[in-house]
Every structure is written in structure tokens, then in C-alpha cells.
Amino acid sequence: MTPPTISFTRTDPYRPPADHVRLQAEAPISRVQRPDGRKLWVVTRHEDVRTMLMDTRFSSDRRDPRHPAHMAHMGPDYRPGLIEMDPPAHTALRRSLIGEFTVSRLSAWRPRIQEMVDEAIDAMLAGPPETDLVEALSLPIPSMVISEMLGVPYADHDFFQRNSADFSRIDTTPEQKGAAVANLRNYIADLVQQKVKEPGNDLLSRQLAAGVKPEDLGPIGFLLLIAGHETTANMISLSIATLLDKREKLEAVRNDPAITVGAVEELLRYFTIAEVGHQRLALADIELGGVLIKEGETVFGLANTANRDAEVFPDPDDLDFTRLARNHLAFGFGPHQCLGQNLARLELEIVLATVLRRMPTLRLAVPFDEISFKENGPNYGVNKLEVAW
Amino acid sequence: MSTRIIANRDRCVGAGQCVLVDPDAFDQDDSDGLVVLIHSEPHSDDEVARAREAVNVCPGRALSLAE
Ligand code: HEM
Numbered sequence: 001m002t003p004p005t006i007s008f009t010r011t012d013p014y015r016p017p018a019d020h021v022r023l024q025a026e027a028p029i030s031r032v033q034r035p036d037g038r039k040l041w042v043v044t045r046h047e048d049v050r051t052m053l054m055d056t057r058f059s060s061d062r063r064d065p066r067h068p069a070h071m072a073h074m075g076p077d078y079r080p081g082l083i084e085m086d087p088p089a090h091t092a093l094r095r096s097l098i099g100e101f102t103v104s105r106l107s108a109w110r111p112r113i114q115e116m117v118d119e120a121i122d123a124m125l126a127g128p129p130e131t132d133l134v135e136a137l138s139l140p141i142p143s144m145v146i147s148e149m150l151g152v153p154y155a156d157h158d159f160f161q162r163n164s165a166d167f168s169r170i171d172t173t174p175e176q177k178g179a180a181v182a183n184l185r186n187y188i189a190d191l192v193q194q195k196v197k198e199p200g201n202d203l204l205s206r207q208l209a210a211g212v213k214p215e216d217l218g219p220i221g222f223l224l225l226i227a228g229h230e231t232t233a234n235m236i237s238l239s240i241a242t243l244l245d246k247r248e249k250l251e252a253v254r255n256d257p258a259i260t261v262g263a264v265e266e267l268l269r270y271f272t273i274a275e276v277g278h279q280r281l282a283l284a285d286i287e288l289g290g291v292l293i294k295e296g297e298t299v300f301g302l303a304n305t306a307n308r309d310a311e312v313f314p315d316p317d318d319l320d321f322t323r324l325a326r327n328h329l330a331f332g333f334g335p336h337q338c339l340g341q342n343l344a345r346l347e348l349e350i351v352l353a354t355v356l357r358r359m360p361t362l363r364l365a366v367p368f369d370e371i372s373f374k375e376n377g378p379n380y381g382v383n384k385l386e387v388a389w
Numbered sequence: 390m391s392t393r394i395i396a397n398r399d400r401c402v403g404a405g406q407c408v409l410v411d412p413d414a415f416d417q418d419d420s421d422g423l424v425v426l427i428h429s430e431p432h433s434d435d436e437v438a439r440a441r442e443a444v445n446v447c448p449g450r451a452l453s454l455a456e
């Protein structure tokens with residue numbers, strides 16, 4: 001029997017794809033096919049997605065040609081990044097990195113991130129009172145933060161930022177994207193060589209000091225850049241667009257800045273932008289929620305839909321900044337749960353608080369429903385956000 | 390009987406969710422990012438509730454409560 005074809009496109013920015021919501025109610029773990037004919041299992045309920053993401057027999061290793069995210073260049077010699085690895089190699093590499101991303105380590109970055117956000121807003125306020133927020137704020141901030149963490153010299157920030165922005169914009173051609181990726185990879189490889197000669201007080205130098213080989217470090221730096229750049233930028237844009245659309249929410253945060261942390265957490269849940277990030281390959285026959293998934297079949301955990309599971313989040317479609325539900329899956333779950341999540345939280349909190357404080361007249365320059373959203377992934381977001389003040 | 394928090398560092402993935410839930414009970418080791426218990430005996434109802442929440446959100450299922 002041919003499984004039903006379902007759409008992965010969001011038609012309403014405030015809701016998961018309608019097909020996914022329907023499946024959650026009717027057949028929470030379903031065999032379906034994508035419009036291009038590829039067959040897969042989708043898992044829609046919170047508890048089942050958590051169970052799936054905890055179980056590493058659902059593999060992340062994309063070198064296996066059966067893996068849904070496998071690409072032609074991932075041959076036997078391909079060196080997978082952290083996000084594409086299984087234990088035990090994954091566990092060892094992750095442990096060598098997470099010390100850099102602890103809550104207390106990151107809180108030391110707060111004053112510097114605040115400075116960066118203030119400078120970006122100074123520049124906006126000094127120019128004409130209308131701009132694309134994606135270019136002016138959402139893309140530059142995460143790029144500057146990660147480049148300083150990695151130890152990119154200040155003089156190269158522009159180069160770094162321009163190339164990482166080219167990589168994530170829709171109006172760049174595949175060739176331009178490819179060139180940007182090559183530029184960044186080469187740049188980071190050179191940077192690592194520079195740190196071998198002249199170690200500094202930065203993540204790359206500390207990794208070298210801990211014994212990581214320079215040739216292994218380049219790809220790690222590259223992953224930290226791409227995993228945290230567009231994702232965080234998308235969340236900044238979506239969060240600000242939403243607050244400008246729902247003025248009562250904006251006023252609530254402005255009147256009580258202490259709820260900014262709760263607003264960030266709730267916006268992460270509400271948008272769950274890395275919806276199709278949780279693609280896995282079953283390496284064995286595995287029973288999940290009463291359904292038998294066979295070896296070699298692929299499974300998608302639909303985190304966005306799981307984050308609207310009414311059994312876990314009462315009135316799940318309400319955007320409620322006082323909910324403080326930290327058990328959402330916007331950063332995934334299990335051993336691959338986002339390494340940079342607390343950096344993303346920090347950036348979002350500082351950006352939202354500072355924009356609300358310093359730009360009291362900020363408004364959308366186009367109606368909310370005319371905003372161009374990134375409807376076809378891999379991460380949900382905003383292509384362009386025209387604002388005025 | 391009092392409640393005790395048990396942390397299995399082998400399962401910890403260092404996401405720091407427990408620290409966000411209750412920074413008075415949980416910390417992370419600076420060198421490997423893994424969980425460190427500041428104290429393992431929540432007393433007040435509030436402390437016990439936060440410990441329960443940490444157990445629930447922990448992405449590595451590394452935390453449990455013995456009661
Ligand atoms: C709002 C922003 C972000 C979102 C929504 C997000 C989302 C995610 C998700 C869902 C995963 C899990 C993927 C999987 O299970 O296969 C992940 C992994 C990862 N993220 Fe993020 N992320 C964000 C920001 C960042 C930042 C700022 C950084 C780094 C500076 C980062 C670095 C990583 C890395 C290295 C991994 C791989 C972890 C592993 O495989 O062990 N992310 N992220």
C-alpha cells in the first residue's frame with residue numbers, strides 16, 4: 001500500500017503544517033511519503049519524539065547511504081561533523097567541546113554581547129528610519145558572537161560576516177553559496193594554523209592546547225559557525241516580527257523585562273524552527289509507541305508538532321510568556337541536543353530586551369502576512385523583515 | 390524520608406538545562422561541561438519541585454530522584 005503524501009510546508013507562520021497536526025490527532029506515528037516520493041516515518045507526539053531522540057539506534061550517521069540526510073560527497077573518507085555522528089565517537093567529541101558552552105562560561109559573554117547589540121542598534125538609529133532587520137541585526141549578531149568565540153581577528157569580522165550571510169540568504173545562487181562555504185572553510189583552516197603559531201585566549205586555541213589535531217579542528221569551527229548562525233538569526237527575526245504583530249505581547253515584555261527569559265523560551269517552543277532537524281535512520285527493528293519500525297527505514301521526529309502536544313503544553317496554540325516550559329524540543333533532545341542552546345538563549349534575551357528598550361517606536365513596515373517566510377526549510381525563518389521607527 | 394537527587398554523569402550531555410532550572414542545586418564542570426551537584430538534598434517543597442522539573446527536562450535522562 002502506498003502511504004499518504006503529506007506536506008512539510010507551513011502555511012501559517014504561527015502553526016505547524018496542517019498535515020502534521022492532523023496526524024498527531026489521528027495517527028501519531030505514521031508511515032508517509034514526501035511530495036518527492038521518499039517514504040519515511042513521522043513521529044508527532046512529545047513523549048514519542050523524546051524516546052526516539054534518546055535512542056541512538058536511530059542513527060545520525062549520514063555516511064550511511066540510507067540516511068535521509070546522506071549526500072553524494074559523504075563517502076567512506078568523509079569526516080562527519082558532530083551532528084552527523086553516533087556514539088561512542090560522538091560522545092567523546094561532544095565532551096571535549098561542551099566545557100566551552102556551560103551556562104556559567106557563557107554568562108561571562110553577556111557584557112560583550114550587549115555591546116555588540118548596542119553598536120548594531122546605534123548604527124540603525126544613525127541611518128534612515130527604515131531598514132531590513134535581517135541584514136541590520138539578525139544576521140550580524142550571531143556571526144560576530146561566534147567569530148569572537150573562535151578568535152577571529154576583528155579586522156576579519158566583515159569578511160566572516162559577509163560570507164556567512166551569503167551562505168544563508170535565499171537571493172544568493174547555489175554558486176555563490178558554494179563559494180561562501182569554501183571561503184569560510186578555507187578561512188577557518190587558515191585561522192587554525194595561525195592559532196597553532198600564536199595561541200590566543202579563544203576556543204580554537206584551547207582546543208589545540210587540549211590536543212585536538214589542527215585538521216580536525218577546522219570542521220569543528222565550521223560547524224559551530226553554521227549551526228548557530230542562521231538558526232539564531234531566524235529566531236531573532238521571528239521573535240521581533242511576532243512582538244510587532246502582537247502588540248499586547250510586546251507591551252507585556254516592555255512593562256516587565258523580567259519576563260524576557262520566559263518570552264524567549266516560549267518563542268523557541270512556538271516556532272521550533274529546526275523542525276526537520278531530527279532525521280534518523282533505524283539501525284535495527286525498533287518498537288516505538290506500539291509501532292514497529294524496521295531496520296533501514298527513516299524516521300523524522302516532528303519537534304514542531306510535538307511542541308504543540310496538548311498533553312504536555314496546555315492550550316498549546318496560546319503564546320504564553322509566563323508558561324516557562326523548558327521541556328520543549330526546539331533544541332532537540334537526547335545526546336545531540338543543541339550544544340549552543342544557552343548561547344542562543346543569551347543572544348535572544350539580550351537582543352529582545354535591547355530592541356524593546358532602545359527602539360520604542362519600532363513597527364513593521366509591511367503587514368505581517370506579507371512578510372516573506374522561509375517556508376521550505378531546512379529551518380523556518382524570515383527572508384527579509386522590513387521595519388521602521 | 391527525604392528526597393535525594395542522583396546524577397549519572399555517564400549519561401549527561403552537558404546541555405545545562407538543570408542549571409537553568411535550579412542554579413542552587415546544579416552546576417556544570419568547566420572542563421567537561423558535565424553536571425555537578427551543588428547539593429543533593431532538596432528540602433523545601435519548592436526545591437523538590439525544581440528537582441523534579443530538572444529530572445523531566447534533562448535531555449540525557451541523567452537525573453533521577455530517590456525518595
Ligand atoms: C535558536 C537557535 C538554535 C536552534 C533552534 C538550534 C537547534 C538545534 C537542534 C534542533 C539541534 C539537534 C539536531 C539533531 O538532533 O540532529 C542542534 C544541534 C547543534 N547545535 Fe544548535 N541551534 C541553535 C543555535 C545554536 C548555536 C548558537 C550554536 C553554536 C554556537 C549551535 C550549535 C549546535 C551544534 C554544534 C549542534 C550539534 C550537537 C550534537 O550533535 O551533539 N546551535 N541545534
Ligand code: SF4
Pocket residue numbers: 396400401402403404405406407408415417422423424446447448449450451452
Ligand atoms: S540537564 Fe541533564 S544532561 Fe543537561 S547538564 Fe543537567 S544533567 Fe547533564
